[in-house]
């Protein structure tokens with residue numbers, strides 16, 4: 001039977017670094033994808049994701065298990081990604097590689113869901129529309145879409161109520177829908 | 185009917201996410217069965233959701249996580265090294281010969297503060313008056329001294345740290361607080 005996150009956390013708190021390594025391997029990809037969704041820069045996202053785990057490691061003694069480990073971890077990572085994005089907006093030249101490049105590569109290999117010209121336009125429009133969202137709207141869209149998290153967990157991660165998550169998601173989708181009207 | 189449709193459309197997203205109460209979800213479902221306009225809204229939202237998934241979820245295929253842990257581990261180790269460095273530095277600092285150099289630094293800061301006090305609080309008793317000033321202060325038991333010379337015309341301050349070559353005890357120190365003429 002798989003050891004629970006909480007058991008691993010307690011081992012970390014007792015100073016077992018290998019238990020933390022196990023937690024990292026469980027969540028590295030998920031955390032990276034969420035950060036990448038927010039930053040759209042692969043190298044920066046890798047860096048922020050690793051930094052987020054490091055911060056979690058430093059703070060793990062203070063984790064009491066009131067929420068699940070992953071919402072706690074996501075909270076750290078999302079806050080760091082949001083901070084990084086604010087810096088990114090101030091210094092856009094530091095972040096040249098963007099999501100478009102990342103997506104080109106991914107779609108060459110994966111089954112391309114945007115196979116025809118119309119769909120390729122939809123994808124390009126969608127990327128631009130996501131980029132135009134406020135960071136709060138982007139965060140709910142990504143946590144819901146990438147992770148399929150329930151509103152309650154998204155609220156815990158972002159430090160807001162379920163109702164706020166619901167209304168942010170509604171407005172974010174509305175904005176995307178309006179911008180992509182021609183493609184939907 | 186328009187008002188009703190608006191109300192339903194505001195909730196279609198949450199309904200798709202399975203986040204409505206049982207009765208709320210039932211209300212949306214029943215309405216959708218009989219309202220083509222809201223069904224179209226649902227279709228658009230579903231297409232949007234599918235496109236978002238395609239863009240955001242499928243991970244870039246060539247991202248390798250092989251070195252991910254080593255990146256985290258490096259940060260952890262760097263922190264340890266930093267901690268050790270810092271405490272080592274504090275330890276070194278608190279051994280007498282090194283600590284001695286903190287003393288002149290503090291004396292210099294205090295003297296400079298007194299000089300600048302005069303410009304901010306002209307009447308202050310603590311402030312050094314507008315005239316020339318010289319002081320020599322022994323700062324520790326290792327024969328080190330600090331000399332401060334202040335020439336008021338040109339507002340030049342010379343601070344001079346030096347160590348007695350002979351190394352004899354100068355623990356009492358001598359203070360020439362007079363205003364010498366340079």
Ligand SMILES: [Zn+2]
Pocket residue numbers: 188189190192215219221222
């Ligand atoms: Zn309707």
